[in-house]
Amino acid sequence: IINDIKRYVYEGEKLSYALEVHKNHFNVLTRSIIYSGEISSNLNLAFKQLVKHNKIMNEFKKKLKSTLLIPIITLILFIIIFFGLLILIIPRFEAFFNSIDKNALSKSTKLILKLSKLIRSKKVLYVSTGLLTVLIILKNINIEMIKIYKYKILLNIPVISNFLFLIYTARFLQKLDLLLTSGLHITKSIEVIIESTQNLTLRDEIKKILNKMNSGHNLSLSISQSQIFNSEELFALIKVGESSGNLIFSINQASEIYQNKVYNNINKFIFLVQPLILIILGLLISGLII
Numbered sequence: 001i002i003n004d005i006k007r008y009v010y011e012g013e014k015l016s017y018a019l020e021v022h023k024n025h026f027n028v029l030t031r032s033i034i035y036s037g038e039i040s041s042n043l044n045l046a047f048k049q050l051v052k053h054n055k056i057m058n059e060f061k062k063k064l065k066s067t068l069l070i071p072i073i074t075l076i077l078f079i080i081i082f083f084g085l086l087i088l089i090i091p092r093f094e095a096f097f098n099s100i101d102k103n104a105l106s107k108s109t110k111l112i113l114k115l116s117k118l119i120r121s122k123k124v125l126y127v128s129t130g131l132l133t134v135l136i137i138l139k140n141i142n143i144e145m146i147k148i149y150k151y152k153i154l155l156n157i158p159v160i161s162n163f164l165f166l167i168y169t170a171r172f173l174q175k176l177d178l179l180l181t182s183g184l185h186i187t188k189s190i191e192v193i194i195e196s197t198q199n200l201t202l203r204d205e206i207k208k209i210l211n212k213m214n215s216g217h218n219l220s221l222s223i224s225q226s227q228i229f230n231s232e233e234l235f236a237l238i239k240v241g242e243s244s245g246n247l248i249f250s251i252n253q254a255s256e257i258y259q260n261k262v263y264n265n266i267n268k269f270i271f272l273v274q275p276l277i278l279i280i281l282g283l284l285i286s287g288l289i290i
Helices: 002-010 015-021 028-039 043-099 107-120 122-140 144-154 158-181 186-196 200-214 219-224 232-244 247-289
Strands: none
Touching: 002 015, 015 028, 028 043, 028 158, 028 186, 043 107, 043 158, 043 247, 107 122, 158 186, 158 200, 158 247, 186 200, 200 219, 219 232, 232 247
């Protein structure tokens, strides 16, 4: 690929054209930045901006993965312990509890014994296997309607939706900051973002913003009417940038603010989820004792 790009450049073609030939390996964001650098005769700056953007995005993804790793491991351990108690430990005490007068057992103990029997029943096994099979099939089938429906479900769950909105906003602002800094016009920048966005629900939402801007609205007003990006803080930041004629600086500041918001929300989640899991396990065990 590199040799082929080199050949195109030696033959007098622009680098952006050579990258366009290999667009399966170079995303639209990269190609647009290079093209902008060629138009402005500042290709060196374009490369620096790409390196900076990729570094920020890699750090963003790395931090997301590392901070989410602890609660994910904790949750997996909780599930293993929870079902281990219900499937392996509680049945050993079942004969003992059955020998006792049922009226002497507390409601919590009866509930846990029933839950243990239910989980060990064949019906639950069949239903769980069926659901797992359906999920695996749906994950491997590339149907746009399924993807859209999945994202719509996630975006209607209160806590998860707020977190996803922050991530989507942060990534949108990071891309917009890069494209505007490279010299692309605001509407062209948003067109590039739409083309580079794989999330269909998010892509449709950004298209709505672009349509409003093409009909004469400015960026701040278009974003304020969005279902995902309609933050008063973001509206104010962009409005200030538009009024002062320094929109790029405002977008850059907003990008950093929303990155920090994502990190802060993850830290809050970690702080809350671990004690919550311990409380649930404690209630499960105390239900047998009391």
